[in-house]
Amino acid sequence: MQPLSIYYPHLFLFVYSLREIQEDIQPTPEQQSWESLRDRLKLDQEAHSNPERNYPFILEDLEGVTGFYRHYILGDTDSLLVCCSTKDKENPQNYDCFYKFQKKLEAQGTIGKTWLILGYVNSATDQDKEKAAKQAYQSFRKDATEPQLRPGNHFLGASVFEIWESPEDWTNTPENENVLICICPQKKIVERIETFQYELMLLFYYRHKIYWNYRSSINIRKMLIQEGIFPETNQINEAIINWPEISDIERNFDYLNHEIRTNLHILAKYTIALESLKVQLQNLRQNLQNYQNRLGIIKSKATEETGITQLKIFEEFGEFTAADYLLQMEQDYRILMPQLQVREKYINSIRTFIELLRGEQDRQIASQNTKFQNTVLFLGTTIGTSTFTAVASAPFIIKEATTSKLSQTPHNGWFTCFTFLIVYLALGLISGYFVSQWWRFSQKSK
Structure with missing residues (x-):
């Protein structure tokens, strides 16, 4: 059976890319593709620098x-x-016009893009509209494979079909892309749908932003897995079990310093990942709210027109798909948060342990210094006292020695000298002891 003829065909491209303000830097592939598009359409730079104005x-x-x-x-x-x-x-x-249009309009976007194929056929049956949609898509992609369409959606009486083309591996795709096909039963519906282009542009924007937020959260998780620090059940516990034995603590300063450096490095990555995930989570919530609000505006505006409007594909995205993304991101955040807290406590424990050990070492050094000071004081006092006593009693000793020599009793002189020596030493030791005890007491009382 020959395909139905298509009338008044349109191809819309809605493409979204993160803004990058660059000066004297090589343009990104997305920027280059937009410049190439303007060249093909013979438009100057003003078409990009002057926003929200149509350039025919x-x-x-x-x-x-x-x-x-x-x-x-x-x-x-x-x-x-x-x-x-x-x-x-x-x-x-x-139908080949859709492929020609695509080649003229092709452009890249870091966030994503949506193609909208629009036209009408002279038939009111859903079966004929679906056949026309399949033929339009096959011509658009130059692919004879029959696409799987999502039927059951209507907009102002037109049949709407969606084909999602995002790769399964979110982390490797530079953009996500989907195709909507809108087959109308008559020309005036095509013209009415054209008036919704701004609302559709915002709706697709929020939809792609939601995908972008979710894809960014997956990249965060992938980064942590590649670094080998994605939180698992026993990861933190195994690190804590690795503490050195108490008897070996003094010989494990290097180990403790290595532990704290390693965990501070991991903590920094956790913190960055957690904050990034928090931002994406907040953005997804806001974009989901904006998406639902914009869809409500479109549905409200459509009720003022004739023709059935039933946009299940968009409603289900907000109620189920985006909600699942939000739930997954919240779950990842809940997993990361306690692991981050445990890691912080572990680092603080290492720091406390090192501080206690250093405090004990300082106490031992102080004790050794005090003993040394006491010894020096004791010896100094002993020697000083003995010397002073010896000097003071020297005349008496000389006199005694002279008397002993004249009286022919030298042994008595030596005995007297030895006795005085013992007395000097005793006086020195006694004074040294009392002075050192006084010094020790005064130091304790400070």
Whole structure:
């Protein structure tokens, strides 16, 4: 069966990239792709530097094709809305136009992008709209494989299908991309959907930001796993069990210093990871709230139009997908927080232990210094007292020695000298003892 003809085909590209203010630095691949896009559309730099203004263009090599380029600044994000469509609204067009449009509009974004294929067919049946959507996607991708569409969604009476193309490995993909196909039953619905382009641009923005926040949290977890410090059940306990034996503490200063340096390094990574995860978690909550608010505005505005609007794909994303992301990130945060606290306590324990050991060593050094001072004081006092007594009694000793010599009793002179020597030494020891005891008492009383 021949495919239905497509009328008034449009291709919208919503692409989002983190803002990077650079001077005299090589442009990023995303910036280069946007510059290349403007060159293909023959637009100057003003189209990027002057936001929130439509810049129309005509594709000279595609007859009867027109479009517009519009740059938005949303917070920390550069957002681009660019569209191609045929001028002819009444005659059937070849599905290959979607592939040609794509080649003209291709651009990269660090956060993500959404393609919106839009057109109408002269049929009101859901089956015919689904066939037209499949044919449009196959032509858009130049792939004969039949895509798996998510049916059951409607917007202003048009059938909406989604094909999500984000790779499974979140940590390796530079961007995530999805494709929406909107097949309308008549031309006026296409024109009415065109008026929702700004609301859709914001809705897709918040949706991609949610994916970005979740992907960033996965990168944080992956970084910790690669570093071998992602918290596991026994990791901290094993570190604590590794304490040195009490009897070997004095010989393990190097071990304790190594432990504290290693754990401070790990603690720094934990802290950075935890704070980064906290930021992503807060941003996801805010983006989810904004997403739900924007979806509510679109649904409210759509109720003012004729035609059924049932956007289950967007509702389910906010209620289930984004909620699961939020739950996973909260769980990772709860895992990291107690591990961080335990690591901090472990480091503080090492520090306290080192301080106690150093205090004990200082006490021993002080005690040794006090003993040395007491010894010096004792010896000094003893020697000083003995010397002073000897000097004071020298005349008497000389007189006694002379008397002994004249009386022919030399042995009595030697005996007298020896006796005085013993007395001097005794006096010195006694005075040294009392002075050292006084000094020790005075030091204790300070």
